[in-house]
Amino acid sequence: MxxxxxxxxxxxxxxxxxxxxxxxxxxxxxxxxxxxxxxxxxxxxxxxxxxxxxxxxxxxxxxxxxxxxxxxxxxxxxxxxxxxxxxxxxxxxxxxxxxxxxxxxxxxxxxxxxxxxxxxxxxxSFDWDGKMQTGLIWQYEESGNGYYIYADASGAIASQPQWGLVDGNWYYTQADETIITDEFKEINGVFYKFDTDGVMIKGIFYDNEDKYFAQSSGAIVRNGWARDGVDWYYAGKDGKLLTSQWVGDFYFDEDGIMAVGVVETEDGAYVFDDNGRKVAEIGTTAGWQLADGTWYYYDAPGKQHNGWLNSKYYIDNGKMKTEDIVPAMGDTSREAYVGADGIIVQNGWVYERYGESWFYSENGMLVEDGWKTINGKKYYFSSIYMNRLSFREIDGKLYEFDGSGACRGEIAKKNSWYQSPDGSWYWFNED
The missing domain is CATH 2.10.270.10 (Cholin Binding)
Structure with a gap:
C-alpha cells in the first residue's frame, strides 16, 4: 500500500x-x-x-x-x-x-x-485504552451476555469471597471472581439480598410477592421486629414480613405495618394504642361506640350498620362518615353531604375544605348540573361543583362570574373590549 x-x-x-x-x-x-x-x-x-x-x-x-x-x-x-x-x-x-x-x-x-x-x-484488568481498571468491571461473553467482576483499589481482581465497596454500594465477590447478583446469600451466618446489578439491598424490598427488611448493614431481619421510619414490622423465621397477621396483641396489616389507632381486620375492628398493643374491640355491643375520635354504630354485636341511620347519619361498614359526600337518602343516583358532626346538610351552602369546593344542598340533596337561583343570584353547577371560574362558556354563550360564584351576566359581544363591573378590561375574540 x-x-x-x-x-x-x-x-x-x-x-x-x-x-x-x-x-x-x-x-x-x-x-x-x-x-x-x-x-x-x-x-x-x-x-x-x-x-x-x-x-x-x-x-x-x-x-x-x-x-x-x-x-x-x-x-x-x-x-x-x-x-x-x-x-x-x-x-x-x-x-x-x-x-x-x-x-x-x-x-x-x-x-x-x-x-x-x-x-x-x-x-x-485493562480497558481498550490500556488503563488498569478498579471497582466493578463488566466482562463480555461470546454469547453476548456478561457478568461483573470486582477489582480493589490496587487493581487486583478479587478471586476469593470478599466484600467490595464501589460508589457507596456494597458488593460481594465469589471464588470464581464474579459478584453475586439477584439472589439471597448467607455470609458468616447473616442473610443478605443482592439486586440484579449486584448491589447489597437495604431497607424494605420485595422478592416476588414477599416483603423483607434489611438493616443499614444489609442484614435481613429474621424472627424479630424491624423499623422503617415511623412504621414497625415483624419478620418471621424466614425473614418474610408478616402481613394480615396477629402476633400476640399486635396486628400487622396487608402491607406488614403494625396497626395503631382503629384498624379493621378480617376478625373485626380493634383499637390499638400508640405502641401497637390492642386495647379494645369495636362492635362487641349494639349501638354507638366512640373509638379513637371516631363514632361507630353496630345493629347487634359484630353486625355493622350500613347506610342511613335515623335519617341523619350515614354509616359505612359501621363507621359514621363526616365531612364527606355520600349517596343521597332515597335516591342513590344523587349525592348528599354530611358535616363534621356527621349530620346531613339539608339546605344551604357547603364548603368542602379538602378540595376547596362549594356545593349547595336542597332538601338533603346536592344541586347538580345547571343553573340555580339562590337568594336572588344565579349560580352555575358542573356536576355538584359550583363554578369558580371568572369567565365560562355555557351552551355556546359566554358569562362572567364574581368572586362568590354569582353570575354577573352574559358577555354578548366578541372581537371587542369588555369592561368588567370591577373596572378590569378584557379582550374577547371569536374563540
Whole structure:
C-alpha cells in the first residue's frame, strides 16, 4: 500500500519543513518530517536512539496505542504498544504510571489492552485504552451476555469471597471472581439480598410477592421486629414480613405495618394504642361506640350498620362518615353531604375544605348540573361543583362570574373590549 505524501506549508503554500525535524502543531500534536519534507505516518521510526510511532495522520502517539505499520518484510502489523509521555516506545515489561493512571507493558513489548493479565500471582484488568481498571468491571461473553467482576483499589481482581465497596454500594465477590447478583446469600451466618446489578439491598424490598427488611448493614431481619421510619414490622423465621397477621396483641396489616389507632381486620375492628398493643374491640355491643375520635354504630354485636341511620347519619361498614359526600337518602343516583358532626346538610351552602369546593344542598340533596337561583343570584353547577371560574362558556354563550360564584351576566359581544363591573378590561375574540 502506497501512502500519499504529505508536507507542511505556510498560509502562502510555501513548504516550511525541508529537512528532518520535529514539529509541534497548533492541535498540540507532535509530527516528524524526513529530509524530503514528508511527514512520517503509519511508521515506527528510530530518532535519537529511541523509537517513536506515528499514526495515519502523522501524529506521534503516547500511552497505550494501536500501532499499524509495515515491517521490514513488508508485512502489515497491527498490535498494541506503549509509549511514555515523550513518545518514546517502551518495550521493557512492567508497570507504567502516566498522569495517575497505571498501564502495563507485557513481556512481548505490547501494551496490555482489553484483557486480563496475571502479574506476580494476581490478575488485573485493562480497558481498550490500556488503563488498569478498579471497582466493578463488566466482562463480555461470546454469547453476548456478561457478568461483573470486582477489582480493589490496587487493581487486583478479587478471586476469593470478599466484600467490595464501589460508589457507596456494597458488593460481594465469589471464588470464581464474579459478584453475586439477584439472589439471597448467607455470609458468616447473616442473610443478605443482592439486586440484579449486584448491589447489597437495604431497607424494605420485595422478592416476588414477599416483603423483607434489611438493616443499614444489609442484614435481613429474621424472627424479630424491624423499623422503617415511623412504621414497625415483624419478620418471621424466614425473614418474610408478616402481613394480615396477629402476633400476640399486635396486628400487622396487608402491607406488614403494625396497626395503631382503629384498624379493621378480617376478625373485626380493634383499637390499638400508640405502641401497637390492642386495647379494645369495636362492635362487641349494639349501638354507638366512640373509638379513637371516631363514632361507630353496630345493629347487634359484630353486625355493622350500613347506610342511613335515623335519617341523619350515614354509616359505612359501621363507621359514621363526616365531612364527606355520600349517596343521597332515597335516591342513590344523587349525592348528599354530611358535616363534621356527621349530620346531613339539608339546605344551604357547603364548603368542602379538602378540595376547596362549594356545593349547595336542597332538601338533603346536592344541586347538580345547571343553573340555580339562590337568594336572588344565579349560580352555575358542573356536576355538584359550583363554578369558580371568572369567565365560562355555557351552551355556546359566554358569562362572567364574581368572586362568590354569582353570575354577573352574559358577555354578548366578541372581537371587542369588555369592561368588567370591577373596572378590569378584557379582550374577547371569536374563540
Amino acid at each position: 502506497k501512502l500519499r505524501e504529505k508536507y507542511l506549508a505556510d498560509s502562502d503554500g510555501a513548504i516550511i519543513v525541508k529537512s528532518s525535524a520535529w514539529y509541534y502543531a497548533n492541535n498540540q500534536k507532535w509530527y516528524y518530517f524526513d529530509r524530503n519534507g514528508n511527514p512520517l505516518s503509519y511508521k515506527i521510526e528510530k530518532i535519537g536512539g529511541k523509537e517513536y510511532y506515528f499514526n495515519y495522520q502523522g501524529e506521534m502517539q503516547t500511552g497505550v496505542f494501536e500501532a499499524e505499520y509495515y515491517d521490514e518484510n513488508d508485512n502489515w502489523v497491527n498490535k498494541k504498544m506503549y509509549a511514555d509521555v515523550s513518545g518514546a516506545i517502551v518495550t521493557s515489561a512492567g508497570w507504567k504510571l502516566v498522569g495517575g493512571t497505571w498501564y502495563y507493558v507485557k513481556e512481548d513489548g505490547t501494551g496490555a489492552s482489553n484483557e486480563i493479565v496475571e502479574i506476580n500471582g494476581k490478575r488485573y
